Amino acid sequence: MDGGNSGEAFKRVSGPWSGRESGQVAASVLEASEETMAMRVVGALRDDIVTMVLKPGDVISESDIAGRYGVSRQPVREAFIRLAQQGLLLIRPKRATVVKKISPEGVRQSRFIRESIEVEIIRRVAAHPGPDAASVLKELIAEQETASAAEDSRRFHTLDELFHRTLARLAGVEYAWQLIDDHKMQLDRVRYLTLGVSSSQVAIGEHKIIAAAVAAGDVAGAEAAMRAHLARAELLLSQTIADFPDYFE
Amino acid sequence: MDGGNSGEAFKRVSGPWSGRESGQVAASVLEASEETMAMRVVGALRDDIVTMVLKPGDVISESDIAGRYGVSRQPVREAFIRLAQQGLLLIRPKRATVVKKISPEGVRQSRFIRESIEVEIIRRVAAHPGPDAASVLKELIAEQETASAAEDSRRFHTLDELFHRTLARLAGVEYAWQLIDDHKMQLDRVRYLTLGVSSSQVAIGEHKIIAAAVAAGDVAGAEAAMRAHLARAELLLSQTIADFPDYFE
DNA sequence: TCCTCCAATCTTGTATGGTAGATGCATGCG
DNA sequence: CGCATGCATCTACCATACAAGATTGGAGGA
Incomplete structure (x- = not known):
């Protein structure tokens, strides 16, 4: 060679x-x-x-x-x-x-970090939603439905990430989102393995619930919706470990 | 040369x-x-x-x-x-x-990340405190009082960090704490500038309140106490910027 | 006096050779 | 046949040389 x-x-x-x-x-x-x-x-x-x-x-x-x-x-x-x-x-x-093989424990902890931050973000946004928050989120969801209908999982993934990043921007902590990008790569690797099976319709529905709670200024509801949205990934992880045991340590 | x-x-x-x-x-x-x-x-x-x-x-x-x-x-x-x-x-x-000069915005965002995670940690610990949680925290506080009495600000800083790290361990996310160590260095630089003026007595009092809420299983109270504890650093930041303008951008 | 230009001299970026440590396999011994 | 030992060969680590962009200072002219 x-x-x-x-x-x-x-x-x-x-x-x-x-x-x-x-x-x-x-x-x-x-x-x-x-x-x-x-x-x-x-x-x-x-x-x-x-x-x-x-x-x-x-x-x-x-x-x-x-x-x-x-x-x-x-x-x-x-x-x-x-x-x-x-x-x-x-x-x-x-x-x-x-x-590096994917560490299930590391993924779990990365998810903890992400959930902690995203919950705090959604609280702030729901408590003080800007004038255009509702419309921006609504538009993003519409695009996601388009991508989902076209079965463009790649684009859907990008839009999903943009949805969460937009929430960070609306909370005034976009820079913080960049800071956790590194840790998020561990999650991205897992996500890539599940690209095909990702039930985008479910995700879109959860996004709608979150956006609605934000628009209504329902802090507790938004937080609960976000936790539910993020928790769904937990199931995917254990399933993915079973499907690709060699990729995990 | x-x-x-x-x-x-x-x-x-x-x-x-x-x-x-x-x-x-x-x-x-x-x-x-x-x-x-x-x-x-x-x-x-x-x-x-x-x-x-x-x-x-x-x-x-x-x-x-x-x-x-x-x-x-x-x-x-x-x-x-x-x-x-x-x-x-x-x-x-x-x-x-x-x-790199210290970015006030970066510090603010690092604090946001830390607060998000620490609040989530204290929630979990308060909701499910282990059998020895109360005693461990109490012992740490006692050591801090000793260091404070001896005016050993160095050791006090170390113990303060250990207090928060211990909470992470009690929540089962010690690894996550290591992950945010990098971002915390920005805060550490600011903290070092304020080593002399740090009112350790106030911090100890806040630690006591947090520990008491954890022991009582008071989730909301623990969260509020932690937020108050972390918020105090906000005042130090603006004061530090005024004292060392050349160190910030 | 002020502006322009150029060259000396900084800086980091890249390429390459040599070194020490670790691995794996073949060999030789018990 | 099983096990220990030594050597070939791999690796990342470190040192050195060279290259190219950027800055700075001064010389020279308007």
Whole structure:
């Protein structure tokens, strides 16, 4: 292996790898999207990990990735460090680097964090809904119904994320939402495994209940609806563990 | 500059730098505490930043730090990347690296995250207090009173952190507490600036109220007490901004 | 005096070679 | 046949050299 690598452009990754087109998930925390090679490697690897092109347990190496991407080991190494801090890779010094298996306990705790924050967000929004809060949420739900009817689960996922992000913005804590993005990636990996089975109709109904409670200024009702909405993911987790036992530790 | 570096031991940092003794803050997210050079540099730099030995706005460079620590640029560079991801450094490509100034908005959002999670924690603990919850909390408060009487603000800070961490453990989400440790560093920098003026007696009183509500199983009361306890930091922030305007952006 | 331009000199980014540690397999011994 | 030992080969870690963008200062002209 590892024959004839240098000189190839970065695009070479499109070979045996990723099949993503262009504008997928909302640009993550990265400010200047593609400044350095290292950043591009980070983005490409993260997408490949979240979309399960690189599967939990896969062993990778600096030389390996560097060869595939046509760059030296240095930027790859820096990318590994970033991804390891985000919990997607596990670097075992002098040994190997592996795509981290999904920790059920970690997912549970990430969900706890998300639920804590989202409940607090929905409280604030319901207590002090802005003038356009109701209309904005209503419009988002309409788009989700369109995506659901077209069975575009990819777009539905994006819109679902946008729904929750919008709530954060309405609460005036959009920046806080970005801060928890890293932890949310653990949940995203699980979610990707359940893309097909996700019952989008149920989710849309729950979104409607939440939006209605917000519009009515019903703090307790909004909180309860949000908790119910988030709790549904708990069932998906245990089912997913049963379906893909090798991906969990 | 940059003359005669190699061969020096790592301890050389003790020269013009850090004056920390030994067992200060509870070992952060790092698993194997001191495996590689890069990790040691990370730890040393982080402590220096949180304790304001390196002040917000200070310009540092890879060569500079590498010279001080007697290592090459490579491990320092990796340390920079880690610290930049934790929001303590700002790497401006091809330009310079500076100790990030404290963002008041960022602090506010970090506090929002912390309050959201701590409120959820205190709810769970108050709703289902373990058999030894009351006694553990009571003992911690007693230690805090000792530290306060001795005017050992350092130790008081450590105990205060332990109090909140213990609550997380009692709620069964200690791992989640570690996950938010990174964001909490922003708050720690502000807190360090207010070490002298911190009214420990007030904090102890609030801790007592929280512990009492937990012991009584009073969920609403515990939540209210926790919110009040955390809200007090809001006043400190604006006062700190006025006292150290150069440290904020 | 003020503005423009250029070059010395910073900075971080990238490439590459060498090193120490860990793993796995083959070999040799009991 | 089972087990210990040593070597080939892998890995990430670290050091060094080079490259390219950005800043700063001064020289030169209007």
